[in-house]
Every structure is written in structure tokens, then in C-alpha cells.
Amino acid sequence: MVRTPLTPEERERGERLGRLLRQARGGRSMTEVAADAGISAETLRKIETGRAPTPAFFTVAALAGVLGLSMDDVAGRCTPAAPVAPAPSVAA
Structure with missing residues (x-):
């Protein structure tokens, strides 16, 4: 199966997710958090490093629950952040 290349926005979102999870994990080991979430440590490592920038919803939900994060957060x-569009020019 051939995957569609990721957009720059998808890559950035994956990098942000990885940073958020690393920060929320704090001093807890990757192995401990992964086991509590029901995923492998390698999967968590890939998500945290951005090598898996589009993890499944249920994986993210499990990690969020283990780390005390809300899905809204x-x-x-x-x-x-959405790029700011330039204001339309007004004809005089």
C-alpha cells in the first residue's frame, strides 16, 4: 500500500503532538507510559519523535488518558495556528 505524502501541516501537527506528550510524560519512563496506554514503547517513541505524525485516534486518546490530558487540550x-490572510484591498 502506498501512502500519500504528508502535508507540512500534518508534519507540524505530529511534531507538536510529540512535544506535548514528552512534556506531559515528565520523569515517567517511556516504557511505563506506553504499557499503561496499551501500546508498545516503540510506537510511543515514534510518536514523540514525529516519525509517526498521524497516530490513530484511539492511540492518542489512550495516551492522553494516561498522561492526564483532555482531548480538547x-x-x-x-x-x-492558521495563517493570517492579508486584508482585502479597498478600491477608492
Whole structure:
């Protein structure tokens, strides 16, 4: 199966998710958090490093639950800010 290349926005969202999860994990080991979420440590490593920038919803939900994050917080902190469109010019 051939995957469609990721857009720059998808890559950025994945990097933001990885940073958020690393910060929320704090001093807990990757192995401990992954086991508590029911995923492998390698999967968590890939998500945290951005090598798996589009993890399944249920994986993100499980990690959020283990780390005490709400899904609203995860979504809000991982969505890139929308670029500001220039104001339309007004004809005189």
C-alpha cells in the first residue's frame, strides 16, 4: 500500500503532538507510559519523535488518558495556528 505524502501541516501537527506528550510524560519512563496506554514503547517513541505524525485516534486518546490530558487540550495545542490572510484591498 502506498501512502500519500504528508502535508507540512500534518508534519507540524505530529511534531507538536510529540512535544506535548514528552512534556506531559515528565520523569515517567517511556516504557511505563506506553504499557499503561496499551501500546508498545516503540510506537510511543515514534510518536514523540514525529516519525509517526498521524497516530490513530484511539492511540492518542489512550495516551492522553494516561498522561492526564483532555482531548480538547491535545487538539488545541497540536493544531497549528492558521495563517493570517492579508486584508482585502479597498478600491477608492
